[in-house]
Amino acid sequence: MAAADPAMTADHGPASGTPVRRKEDARLLTGRGRFVSDLALPRMRHVAFVRSPVAHGRITGVDTAEALEVEGVSAVFTGEHPAIGPVAMRAQSALPGYVETDQPPLARGKVRFAGEAVAAVVATDRYVAEDGAEAVVVDYEPLPPTVCAWAEPAHPVHDEAPDNLLLSRTFRAGDVDAALADAHVVVDRELTTNRHGGNPVECRAGVARYEAADRKLTFWSGTQVPWIVRTQLAELLDLPEGNIRVIAPDVGGGFGVKAVLYPEDVALCLMAMAMPGTALKWVEDRVEHLLAATHARDHRYVLRAGFAADGELLAVKADVWCNAGAYSVHPWTAGIEPLMAGGLLTGPYKLADYECTVRGVATNTSPSGPYRGVARPSTVFAMEALMDSGARALGMDPIALRRRNLILPADVPYRMPSRLVDDSGAYEACLDRAVATFDLHRWRGEQVRRRRDGGRPLGIGVGIYNELTGLGRAASAGPRMAFRTGHDACTVRINPDGAVTVFSGVTSQGQGLETTMAQVVADALGVDYGDVEVRIGDTDQSLWGFGAFSSRQAVIGGGAAHLAGEHVRGKALALAAALKEAPVEELDLRGGQVYMAGQAKPIISLAEVAKVAYLQSDRLPEGFEPGLEGTKFYDPIRGAFAAGAQIAALEFDPATGEIGILDWVCVEDAGRIVHPVIVDGQIAGSIAQGIGGAMYEHLVYDDAGNLSTGTLLDYLMPTAGEIPELRIGHVSTPAANPTGVRGVGEGGTLAPNAVVAGALADALGVEIDDLPVTPARVWELVHP
Amino acid sequence: MKITVTVNGERHRLDVEPRRTLVDALRDDLGLTGTHVGCEHGVCGACTVLVDGEPVRACLMLAVQADGASVATVEGLAGDDGTLHPLQEAFSRCHGLQCGACTPGMLMTAVHLLDTDPDPGRETIRAEMSGNICRCTGYTGIVDAVAEAARRRVTSETS
């Protein structure tokens, strides 16, 4: 997967579909990236948070006197500080029965999880700030902690929810009990999935500076959602929205963890407002990240499925508990995981009779939030476990059973039992190509050979999934929040010299959106990729964007970029036509030159047109405004389902539990592909995170609510030594949006749980109910 | 404490607290923010630099320990005219980076790997790069990039 030379685009062919050199690479490869962690401002001070060592307790006293004596400490803030005290964050949803709860920027009155920020120390540098933080004395009166979301609550986390239930909803279609009664076989599974999290290589980071004279706040933040952050901050800080500038420059990975407005963010801004003119910087360290950045996937599924004798899936009944942690995550609410779980549990399978009750349960653990694939790595594991159990009960081939139930092209648009409308139907195509690429026949043969001749038992696992991407206003699968995230804006500006600056509402944490947007605009407008520069992540530069989540940006931001590019192309051609007195319908813009139909030589350059538009108004024809730019919004209204199938061969050593991945194939329908290498990179990276979650990553709390995996010595992320060579293929069915793309950022994470667990069952005949699949777990299953 | 460190060929005199790590001195005292901080406990590899030619976790070395040493960081890889180092070039061609946070550590680890083993196989590359965590790429592009840089170097040396 080698990218081409930039010269490849010099023939003025389309940039989309080709692996152009990424715009981001030159600075990121040479150490010239601009990350928030790198930012240094004059007279900047550094912040360290004091964090709760107890999971649940009343704060009976905070003594900051000693901390203020530490040389270099300039201020200490607590939850009761007048600058902090009046403010509370409250994730809102109109969902019936949802219990709204407050989250203070710094704990007030009580602490609800180990790692919650209780106080903040401002000092000359981070070393001194940590010295100060160590000197803050906080007294706690412990309360009994609740760690498990499906155990009896020990003591309410929030008074408003005495049973810790923040939200519950039942998805219902048809008559599930009747369908189960009619089933030829009924299978039951009880599954749990392992809490883990994003752990981008750059942790969270923020710099806030407030200018009191004009009441303006600038917040540099490693966020995926600068516009959402701005809106929320305006409300929380009581500032006009236009007075807040949020800048997300280079961001070192996000994966959902940075799509959250955190209490530390709000505290940092409030402290900056209390210290006008002083820039305050907080860079989260890894221990803080593991403790207090959002976690995910701490779920339990109690499942029952009924199948007909021919394998038709007749009914699924499910009870789901999602551990929401101590606070309803802002702004997504505690509904983010349970609602996605209930809405998409049935995945790519046709089903009429469905009943699924999902719950978001508060516990004394770090809040759960969005993490790549939101809930679906767990639901795909659950659904594929039912398929595998069903196949065993029916004596059917597991892949044949899946085929029997897949949503096919003829079924599309397919209304899922959760009432989401699936526009894909490419599942079987993905599965077919995956099976062929994998060479299932050969691996089955190897499996038989090993069973006969000895050798490590080999299993084949499969996972098929749909991925709801690019959600438009009508396709929301999440909680009913006060905003809909269906649209993004893009401004395309042709500069006086004819080069193009794009102000896009997308944000990038490694996805290469500068590149992708440049490709889309270059083609829509008719200029070379090299002549397009893209500015993203700054609320003062581009008009609007909801940011990076739900694999939405290529679809929605890309759509806006395409529309804006076309719009400005129209304007440029109209002006060219007027200037050259040529019929506009016979003009074409390619490679920054305007051509007349049938003529080989351009009649005028875009640069010349732009010069007139900006600098030579005396040449402007009647009725033309100066300037050459345009802004467009795009909303796909519905979403674009992406499809995918993964299949892999794994071997297991029954004596040690050792797991070896021998081959791993993934085929996805990402729609039309703008940058093939970036798309494959997204898929490979998401599979790797999925494998991490399936086999290595586990945030473990002890019964007292202490995080037992608080460093990277215990929280294990896979390295180049663990991730296998991945074979990635494509089925490209263009989606019904301006660029034809389907989102691609998350799909890869969805299958590995199912694939690894399925392979284990296939190899050793043991069903694994609790993830992750570790050597120790494998050994325990084989030696009960 | 006063120390002298040569970074990418340039000599610097610094006055640092003994507890200051080398990576903090590079980033905050010298403004060389190309070297990144990922975990500060020696696991993730993001801060890997070369000290007197050997790869080192700059979060586990105190700046005072580098007194008199020669440090190579990512900022020194490209030529003064902006020409990318062959590994940087390969990382770009093979999509060996996404967000760029692990990239400086990956590059410095790979520079040392190819200095000691000019023609490593993919398995060796995977083993030797396994001290550096990347959260974005799934490592495919990184392994491709190191392999390609090695191949190009071997080819250019034998032609």
Place this chain on the structure above:
Amino acid sequence: MKCPPFDYHRATSVADAVDALQAAGDEGKILAGGQSLVPVLALRLARPAVLVDVNRIPGLAGLERRDGVLHAGALVRHLALADQRQHPLAAEAARWIGHTAIRSRGTLAGSLAHADPAAELPAVLRACDGAVQVAGPSGTRRLRADELFVGALQSALADTEMITGVELPVPDAWGFAEFARRHGDFAVVSVAAARFGERVRIVVGGVAGVPHLVDAGDLATVDGDVSDDRVTLLAAAAADDVDPASDLHGSAGYRRALTEQMTLRALADLAGHLRPVREPA
């Protein structure tokens, strides 16, 4: 995650280091490779008043084999230990430590003094019945491996003492096996096996507070016999002899099973190295 403040003393000699440690009372700490100490400091789990940097003390990085024993200086880095050919078991074990950027700094004596029961080199020292040379305020002393390791992360070294040299008898056959979660991780269980004459010493790491020397009774007298049957019996004996605790990375039963499997692998490795290692000419 920033270290708490401390003073720093760059020692110029062993005597200077010992003096500095003594001056610090029980508040001094030796900084060698720093690969274990600096994380502990960054987590503020320790707050020594003085770090005594021994890295620039001359003469402590030597490797010399004399009379069947590898004499290694305290500052021999893991990379150097992995590269030397005079003690193949130590070389093999060193290759399992972390990653190149860890091995480039980490030192043999530092690893032994840190006394992590899951670390590779303590297991090797014990398997080879090695010893360390220690310098302190009242002179030098020699501690055998059995005496050095007291408990998890606890050695018999006083706060004012430092290891200056390591004696590693060279076995005439050896084997090493390790099971770790990921490439370069600390072992869940590791096994070092060393044959001296007719006795095999098997040491298991990761199953107790100190590297565990397996008491295999008469089975350990192999007299050239490392047949499959004997290996199987020894591995079972090793599994029987350990009493591991359960933790995040595995139950006691699992660690016991790994002990058996890693012993099998280490002894198979040993059987493959049966030709005696000769003194280099």
